[in-house]
Amino acid sequence: MSSLDSTSNTALGGAPLGKAGLLKFLVPSLIGIGMFLVPFSTGDTINIGMGLLADGLKALLGDALPAIAVVVLCASALLTLIVKFTRPGWARGNALGELFNVAPLWLVMRLLGAAFALMTFFQVGPEVITASFTGGVMLNDLAPVLLTFFFFAALLLPFLVDFGFMEFIGSLVRTPFRLIFGLPGRSAIDATASWMGSGTVGVLITTQQYEQGYYNRREASAIATNFSIVSIAFALLVTSFIGINHLFIPFYLTVVVAGLVAAVIVPRLPPLSHKPNTYYEPAGCRIAEERTGSTGLLRYSLGMAVARAEQAPGARQLLRRALFNVADIFFGLLPLVIAIGTVALVFAEFTPLFTWLSYPMVPVLEWMNVPEAAAAAPATLVGFADMFLPAVLASDIESELTRFVIACLSLTQLIYMSEIGALLLKSKIPLKLWELVAIFLLRTAITLPIIVVMGHWLVG
Secondary structure, eight states: OOOOOOTOOOOTTTTOOOOOHHHHHHHHHHHHHHHHOOEEEEEEEEEEEEHHHHHHHHHHHHTTTHHHHHHHHHHHHHHHHHHHHHHHHGGEEEEEEEHHHHOOOHHHHHHHHHHHHHHHHHOOSSSHSSSSTHHIIIIIIIIHHHHHHHHHHHHHHHHHHHSSSSHHHHHHHHHHHHHHHOOOTTTHHHHHHHHHHHHHHHHHHHHHHTTTTOOOOOHHHHHHHHHOOHHHHHHHHHHHTTTGGGGHHHHHHHHHHHHHHHHHHGGSSSGGGGGGGGOTTTTOOOOOOOOOOSOOOHHHHHHHOOOOTTTTTOOOOOOOOOHHHHHHHHIIIIIHHHHHHHHHHHHHHHHHHHHHTTTTTHHHHHHTSSSSSSHHHHGGGGGTTOOOHHHHTTTTTOOOHHHHHHHHHHHHHHOOOIIIHHHHSSSOOOOHHHHHHHHHHHHHHHHHHHHHHHHHHHOO
């Protein structure tokens, strides 16, 4: 390629490719790539730069994190009550008002989150709430991860999404992604960030892109529910816990194949196919969907990236936005995750609900020649409550094939209310609870036969 200088090279629909513009695109984007998309091997696990920072903060704060979570949850409930019923001047017509002046349902969720956290932390109240495998999981295991992980995710995400990298990749792979998935090429970043880091990071990217006008309603809904797969690190944890770590390569191959097939089919079916191709009103459409002229694809992609980088907010505005995102996650998302996750785990652990719901799965699994079908059936649906519950239920199953099938299915179902589901309901992406249930069931119906066939082939 010839010299990229601002006087001789201009990308149609983009910006002149001068050195200053390229540096403004490349330097922050490389930081974002290093933080979110480059895996590191640390001991027996795989992690990303942002994950290493989160783990470091988690190790530094240690046992104080559950107490910090309790303080955050109580502050969220108290501030929401104050703003909701007294309407103080500091919360009128600004971001703080939007954060704490919420609908009655979300107020109830914040109160429940604080109540569940207090009961669990001080071990008072019903055992169904305070048990180590219900409220304890949410407060002692999940809340510390969310606090540390999302703190760095919110601060570092602008490097990945605000300086042109999404535009660069999106322009490069737009045609195949449109053809295969019916989605914009930039959604490849969501998928990669999920695989390398966490499904919640993928949802966070999708949410921000939707709110900024780069995804329409249908695209955001489809991407968030089909590409935010759990990370490789969590996949390793599941295989180790369930006793099939020696099968990790065929296991992850199966997850990828089944997940890609679901990503092709599910967005083309209701309820996702019925979502309108309209954009979030406050932002409008801020993306050019088609390339025009004879400019080469790489040159055009670089031009689009540089144009986005030139429009990036300044450091002060980025920091202000990042800190608000941290506050939104801590005061808005965390209570929702704790409330919904605890209730879901109570239903899963203390009621026969998922066993009853799974009765129709027994003949299906028997027809597919899956051993110990009756024991495996509840694990095929309990993942809607929490992503790790299927592995817990399947850990005592003797058949290696059955454990393989349940482990793969738990990763490809993707909608679990203790984390991803709560995050989606909290976001402005137009997804209702019944739609999440429908998508979960669709993904189960599509991926289960693929997983079973590949399991019989690869595991025997």
